Amino acid sequence: MQSSTGTSGEITGQTALVACAPMSISTAAFPRTFLRYELFEQGNRKGCYPMKTKLLSLALGAAAIAMTGTVASAATLDDVKAKGFLQCGVSTGFPGFAFTDDAGNWQGFDPALCRAMAAAIFAGDSNAVKFTPTTGKTRFTALASGEVDVLARNTTETFSRDVDLKFTFGPVNYYDGQGFMVRKSLGVTSALNLSGATICVQTGTTTELNLADYFRANNMTYEPVPIETNAEAQEKYLANACDAYTTDASGLSATRSAFEAPNDHMILPEIISKEPLGPLVRQGDDQWADILKWTLLALITAEEKGVTAANADEMKASSTDPDIQRLLGATEDGFGAMLGLDNDWALNAIKAGGNYGEIFAKYLGTDTAVGIERGLNALYTDGGLMYAAPIR
Amino acid sequence: MSDTHAETVRYVATHELPALPAPVNTRGPAAWARANFFSTPRDTILSIIVGGLIAIGLWKLLPWLVFDSVFVAGSLNECREIDSGACFAVVTSRFNQLIFGFYPPELFWRPILAFVLMLVAFAPVLHDNLPRKMLWFSAVFPLLAYWLIWGGTIWGPLMIIAMIALAFVAFKAVAKSVNPVVGLLAAVAVGILWMLFLHDPIVSALSSAVNVGLEPVESSKLGGFQITFIIGVTGIVASLPIGILLALGRGSDMPTLKMICVGFIEFIRGVPLITLLFVASTLLNYFLPPGTNFDIVLRVIIMVTLFASAYMAEVIRGGLAALPKGQYEAADALGLNYWQATRLIILPQALKISIPGIVNTFIGLFKDTVLVSIIGILDPIGIMQPIRSSAEWNGIIWELPIFVGLVFFIFCFLMSRYSMYFERKLDTGHRN
Numbered sequence: 001m002q003s004s005t006g007t008s009g010e011i012t013g014q015t016a017l018v019a020c021a022p023m024s025i026s027t028a029a030f031p032r033t034f035l036r037y038e039l040f041e042q043g044n045r046k047g048c049y050p051m052k053t054k055l056l057s058l059a060l061g062a063a064a065i066a067m068t069g070t071v072a073s074a075a076t077l078d079d080v081k082a083k084g085f086l087q088c089g090v091s092t093g094f095p096g097f098a099f100t101d102d103a104g105n106w107q108g109f110d111p112a113l114c115r116a117m118a119a120a121i122f123a124g125d126s127n128a129v130k131f132t133p134t135t136g137k138t139r140f141t142a143l144a145s146g147e148v149d150v151l152a153r154n155t156t157e158t159f160s161r162d163v164d165l166k167f168t169f170g171p172v173n174y175y176d177g178q179g180f181m182v183r184k185s186l187g188v189t190s191a192l193n194l195s196g197a198t199i200c201v202q203t204g205t206t207t208e209l210n211l212a213d214y215f216r217a218n219n220m221t222y223e224p225v226p227i228e229t230n231a232e233a234q235e236k237y238l239a240n241a242c243d244a245y246t247t248d249a250s251g252l253s254a255t256r257s258a259f260e261a262p263n264d265h266m267i268l269p270e271i272i273s274k275e276p277l278g279p280l281v282r283q284g285d286d287q288w289a290d291i292l293k294w295t296l297l298a299l300i301t302a303e304e305k306g307v308t309a310a311n312a313d314e315m316k317a318s319s320t321d322p323d324i325q326r327l328l329g330a331t332e333d334g335f336g337a338m339l340g341l342d343n344d345w346a347l348n349a350i351k352a353g354g355n356y357g358e359i360f361a362k363y364l365g366t367d368t369a370v371g372i373e374r375g376l377n378a379l380y381t382d383g384g385l386m387y388a389a390p391i392r
Numbered sequence: 393m394s395d396t397h398a399e400t401v402r403y404v405a406t407h408e409l410p411a412l413p414a415p416v417n418t419r420g421p422a423a424w425a426r427a428n429f430f431s432t433p434r435d436t437i438l439s440i441i442v443g444g445l446i447a448i449g450l451w452k453l454l455p456w457l458v459f460d461s462v463f464v465a466g467s468l469n470e471c472r473e474i475d476s477g478a479c480f481a482v483v484t485s486r487f488n489q490l491i492f493g494f495y496p497p498e499l500f501w502r503p504i505l506a507f508v509l510m511l512v513a514f515a516p517v518l519h520d521n522l523p524r525k526m527l528w529f530s531a532v533f534p535l536l537a538y539w540l541i542w543g544g545t546i547w548g549p550l551m552i553i554a555m556i557a558l559a560f561v562a563f564k565a566v567a568k569s570v571n572p573v574v575g576l577l578a579a580v581a582v583g584i585l586w587m588l589f590l591h592d593p594i595v596s597a598l599s600s601a602v603n604v605g606l607e608p609v610e611s612s613k614l615g616g617f618q619i620t621f622i623i624g625v626t627g628i629v630a631s632l633p634i635g636i637l638l639a640l641g642r643g644s645d646m647p648t649l650k651m652i653c654v655g656f657i658e659f660i661r662g663v664p665l666i667t668l669l670f671v672a673s674t675l676l677n678y679f680l681p682p683g684t685n686f687d688i689v690l691r692v693i694i695m696v697t698l699f700a701s702a703y704m705a706e707v708i709r710g711g712l713a714a715l716p717k718g719q720y721e722a723a724d725a726l727g728l729n730y731w732q733a734t735r736l737i738i739l740p741q742a743l744k745i746s747i748p749g750i751v752n753t754f755i756g757l758f759k760d761t762v763l764v765s766i767i768g769i770l771d772p773i774g775i776m777q778p779i780r781s782s783a784e785w786n787g788i789i790w791e792l793p794i795f796v797g798l799v800f801f802i803f804c805f806l807m808s809r810y811s812m813y814f815e816r817k818l819d820t821g822h823r824n
Contacts, residue, residue: 091781092765092777092778093776093778093779093780094781095780095781095782095786097781098778098781099778099779099781099782099783100489100494100779101782104493107782135766135767135768137766137767138670138674138767138768141673141677142674142677145677145678146677234787234789254781254786257786257787258468258786258787259787369783369784369786370786
């Protein structure tokens, strides 16, 4: 109580300063909550003329955009619990990762993570989640402005997004990378055999740059066939306008799976770039970021330990493995409470849609239409990169 | 002298002979084709070339589009097993999503009823031989439609009606005692005060006392053509009056009013619609205090309406400018005041001249609504992507855009035909 009064007094002080100060004052120094407060307070203050304040608020808005989100909303968890559901930003559609079923529900690898999080927060209610479809252009503002609580939208973790855009990435949940697809009749088994090939590549993307780098590094030549969209690429590639099509490997798999004769085509083993995809939250709320991080790690741990949606309850009751006991809340360590959740948080997250391996198999695995091998996304024990920090 | 001819001419026609049919080579389809396609050697060659191209196109297209296309199947692969043509099964299987978005299926009757009532509400506006009393229903319809689509308590719309009535009373009272402009300001003030301070408490008090309402449906459930119609029709209906006011304001003698109108029109016209939509979807999030529930669909409707209003204002200004100065002078000479002259003399003529431009703006606005797909609202264009991404329909390319394009064409074409009918009906003759 004491501290909260102090804070609000301070906000008012800053507000007066911002609202009536010359525009040269660096607004970037103030956290965003102040900006919002200021916009609604300034009208009542003497000495601030409407026109000026309007300009000022525009400038502040621009500054807020430039900062793209330094929201320090005090406790996202409290907000989420208060409204009773998790607001999750997903893609507007990416095969395997996010799509709608016949009933209009969002399904896929990314929504499954949000459902697990919702289950962890709301005592097993994996439906306490609402999905906001975001495009590549709106996703970061949607998160930064608080429109969504978590963004699970096959987003590549990069330095600038983490540091400059002020987000906090959870653990990587899908290691993607750029690959090549060719017709089997071409007789090529490695990307290193592609010298002199015509290659369909999306223009203006990092894909194009990666391609140039790779061929230069290996002293090979190629002829690019510029395309705009994935659909156009499918057309061109199928019409033999290019020997190979290059984009992210998950996209290649999805594209190939949609062909009439997918087995006439193959994806070459070489992956020429790093695209670690992961969920992300706003920077500045460590508890919330921890919930995201450890929900995902709990799903990976569950796969390591063989805990599935079906056997989780039974494992909790009967398992003697201390790791499993800690994971499922069979011990009195109180890990859930440390996160601000209940003791069954991980149990509920796992029961929502299964462990990491189950989710992968359901939406992306070789039995699905997308048909992606685990590859880099296998557990470290199987030669992949999925390695969860221990829960203890 | 009357029998002169009887003596000199052997036969006199007693009545007019019926006209003979035209020669056989100047009538019928053959003659029509000859006159229009084969009248000169150059025409003949061009006709054969173009006709051949059309025939080849249809020859290639029809099997895929019609003969071999599949309308019922569970997935793209099933389609391919059934036949080699277009897989319109995606449209039939996801029809509800394309039309209603994610609206709960058991509540589909609500948007359907709203659509039917919309036709009823438009009827007296579009046809003047219907009873004028129906206009009252048209006036109430926006609130009714809002209530049907979004649900919630009925007290919300009812209290809006109460607010409008109150604002009208305020306008009447002040207009009588002071003057109409101040009256208008008073009405606006009443409306704002009501919405800011009275609306929510009254509605919540009433709904806790007598709870009459429909199950609420939130905006994120709206999608498909439903959202196109909500945004498009609201924009069309709201932009016309706002556009008229802006056009009149732009032509006004009052410098401040004129400046405001010109500034608004030029600002909005100088900015692409997509920029305004981004303002609605992202920038406003930064301005509004945290936790503000300012509906995204409402924000988009406001932006689209403002955008269309600016264009509408310029179209109507064209109509105003086209009126001969004599019309204005005649109105003045009759002793009409500004509003009487505008209402009785100027606008009826100016609007009639502007009909093609107005409908043009309507159609443009209706089609521009698909831009909302860029800010993540799943209108028919936006909803294609999640459908295409599902395991069943991954690989579909042409079928969805063909369907969406067809529906858009039907509605835009109807609008266009109606405007032509309307113009003919109102053609009181400046040209002849």
